Amino acid sequence: MAMFFEEISTDIEAYCKKLETLFKKNGPINERVALCAGMLRKIAATPKEFDKSARLNVKWIGDELRLIVLDKKIDDVALHDLCQYLSRIARESNLRSPYKAKSPELDLLEFFDYGKEFDNLSDKENSDFIWASIPKYIATDYLEGVSDREKGFLSAKDDWEAVLQGYKATIDSYVSTLKEQRGKFNFVYLSRAFHEMHSEKKGELQYAFFSMIFLGMVVVMPLVYQFVVGGLITTNDGSGFSYVETGKILSLLGLEVALLYFFRIALKNYYSVKAQLLQLELRLSLCGFIESYADFAKSRKTKDVDPLSKFESIIFSGITPDEGNVPSTFDGVDQLLKIAKEIRAK
Structure with a gap:
């Protein structure tokens, strides 16, 4: 999953072109299409950065996102799910960045703003998840990384001590x-x-x-x-x-x-x-x-x-x-x- 967006960046570009064909149609779906197209184009422009900054969501929803992009799904259910997936990616990427959110991430986060009234329960649960749960998971990920680095350091320290003891024994001889x-x-x-x-x-x-x-x-x-x-x-x-x-x-x-x-x-x-x-x-x-x-x-x-x-x-x-x-x-x-x-x- 480390090279997820980099591998499908070309497919994302092709999928964005197909999404743009939906702008001519009228209806509430157009807002979601615009949000998804803008976010996907930014991801396709810098896939390596999003592979790193959105690694948790890549692990959680990467397979579903791949199916939507590769199959070029543009039905209402697929676009509804795609908008939620991209909002999670935008939220995680923004939390791992030292800068304030800008468009298109800001547009997606405002669309799923916390406390907003939604037409369906799925969007409300997604809003609660990106604002309440994702920060917790990111903090846990950081702590696990720190713990892993500490274990690696302690292991390396033991190895160094063993090597130094060997050097000391040799020097003493x-x-x-x-x-x-x-x-x-x-x-x-x-x-x-x-x-x-x-x-x-x-x-x-x-x-x-x-x-x-x-x-x-x-x-x-x-x-x-x-x-x-x-x-x-x-x-x-x-x-x-x-x-x-x-x-x-x-x-x-x-x-x-x-x-x-x-x-x-x-x-x-x-x-x-x-x-x-x-x-x-x-x-x-x-x-x-x-x-x-x-x-x-x-x-x-x-x-x-x-x-x-x-x-x-x-x-x-x-x-x-x-x-x-x-x-x-x-x-x-x-x-x-x-x-x-x-x-x-x-």
């Missing part, structure tokens, strides 16, 4: 994955930092080792020069050490003490760097399975409040030299001083 990846990358960056420190300390250890070897050779070289290259230190008469030779020996011992001091510093530095390397290697090893340990601790439900606290205390603690096994810088110096005093006493 992405966020969880990103957090996990971020944690892994943090361990990667931490491990990389330890690797860089380890590489630096390896170079430093190599430098400390060669420094220690060099200073060890320097400590030995004066003794080798004095006792191997320079020969034994004796006086001309063989009676003992002279004061000059004693001074040389004391100078040599002082030089050896100083060189030994620096050698011990180099030795201490070597052991210190080595201890730091061991600590860095421990941290690198922990970074390799710290995440697996955390998952394992959670799965076993350990009593520790924070299963990573022990790892954190190691990984994020300062890297300090372990001096426990390194000899003190001046170990043995007292013994050298005693030897020097004994030589000087002789």
Whole structure:
């Protein structure tokens, strides 16, 4: 029924031409013919508008109206019914329009004016219907439309919520994955930092080792020069050490003490760097399975409040030299001083 008037617009034009042939006849029927012809011509001019604005009456009386138009009925009964049908269409169309009624709708509505005296009961019932009942039906139609739109909105809202919940679940999974990846990358960056420190300390250890070897050779070289290259230190008469030779020996011992001091510093530095390397290697090893340990601790439900606290205390603690096994810088110096005093006493 949505395309009712548009489908029969051509038939309406043909029917209007046949109605105009009745104007030459005299009688009360001519007024109804003029009202019907004017309304039908307006409908034929804008059929889409009346399909929309008179949809209730199209549904109620569309079939009867079609039969009159297609069969081109012009008898008194058909014209009487046609006039009533068109008055209903005019009334509904006018109520759905924001403008006041104009001709030909106004002419039809005035013909069936409310409270008017009619010659027959059918016209009076039609007048009561178009003025009292049609507004109620139109209001009901609007409310049903609002209700249908509300249901459609609620249904669409539920669909949107379901879609949004799906999007939220997907986004939450992405966020969880990103957090996990971020944690892994943090361990990667931490491990990389330890690797860089380890590489630096390896170079430093190599430098400390060669420094220690060099200073060890320097400590030995004066003794080798004095006792191997320079020969034994004796006086001309063989009676003992002279004061000059004693001074040389004391100078040599002082030089050896100083060189030994620096050698011990180099030795201490070597052991210190080595201890730091061991600590860095421990941290690198922990970074390799710290995440697996955390998952394992959670799965076993350990009593520790924070299963990573022990790892954190190691990984994020300062890297300090372990001096426990390194000899003190001046170990043995007292013994050298005693030897020097004994030589000087002789």
